[in-house]
Amino acid sequence: MKKVFHAANKRGHNDLGWLKANFSFSFGSYYDPDKVHFGALRVLNDDIIGKGMGFGMHPHDNMEIVTIVLNGALKHKDSMGNDGIIQKGEVQVMSSGRGIMHSEFNPLHDVDTSSLQIWVFPNEKDVTPRYDQQSFTDVQKLNELTTIISPDKNGHALWINQDATFSIGEFDAGQKFQYLINTPGNGVYIFLLEGSVIIDGATLNKRDALGVYDTSSVTIETTAQSHVLIIEVPM
Template identity: 60%
Template sequence: MKTTLHRADTRGHADHGWLNAHHSFSFANYYNPERMNFGALRVLNDDIVSGGMGFGMHPHDNMEIITIPLRGDLEHKDSMGNTGRIKNGEIQVMSAGTGIFHSEYNPNKDQETNLLQIWLFPNERNVEPRYDQISIEDYRKKNELYQVVSPDVNGQGTWIHQDAWFNLGDFDKGTAREYHLKKEGNGVYLFVMEGSVSVNGQTLDKRDAYGVWDTDKISITAENDARFLLMDVPMAI
């Protein structure tokens, strides 16, 4: 078994005034050759967007993009004709494929929006771009891991062009569960959104992350009430 520990205070940081961003992996002006990706997981940005501010129209291609608001709302527009709002309790997925343009901004002038934006390398290039949005509440299970993203078009939650499975955990203190990796050659990257958990005995606090691979299962225990994101992704890209 191999592991990597990323403490919250070791992430890249950029404060643009309207945007306060923490980068788990090299992104924009933050470059760390030892933190380029975790297998197929290329980007994990923890962004706080000021009221009424946001990202103008910009392009993406050949990337699976997953957005999870943690607090507040995010207004979305894209070149596929999609417009709408995502909020805490929902997940948005875009397969950029052959190329898309999109914008996203905080529509509420009186409050910040905090979101996770996650990019994964796809397992198929130049696919037709697509958009999806789901409610986490449709799948939430207290004190259990519940799947919200998978490669299965007919699976629970939404789907992406990659052999990756995302699960959320909303655990009370003392809750313990085992997670079995879905595919040989995959690894797990667990990111703590709130509280603290231990993974195979390694304690993680808020915004810490732990990568584990060359194993077929991990053990998770909530040291305090905790909410976390578990990403099961291919290590070979």
């Protein structure tokens, strides 16, 4: 097993007043040659968007984009004709493919929005752009992982154009569970949203991350009530 640890306080940071962003990987003006990507995982931005504020129309291409709303809401509009709101507990996927334009705003005037935007390199370039979103609040169970992204296009989770699996779960303290790698050769990037866990001797606290590869499984022990995101990607 090989590991790479990313401390929360060593992430890139940008504070625009209305936007407070933390970058797990090089993004925009933040560049760290040791944090360009983890396998096919290219971007993990941890954003707090101020009340009524957001990003105007801007382009993307040839990237699989996953947005997870942790608190508040995001209003989305794009060049494919999609126009709606992503609520807390919902996940959005976009295959930007040969090119899209989209905007994202916090439609609320009393709550800041906390969200993750995650980019994954696609397994094929210049695909037809696509959009989907889904709520997982009704299927999540305490002390269990819920698959929110899966390579299985006929499954209950969302899918992207990559052999990637995203799983999320909330766990009580004192839990011990194992994550089995779905595709041999893939690695997992474990991002701790809340709490404290131990993974193969490494302790993670809130917003710390651990990338693990060259293994078939990972065992996670919670030492506090924890909220865990696991991103499995080709290396």
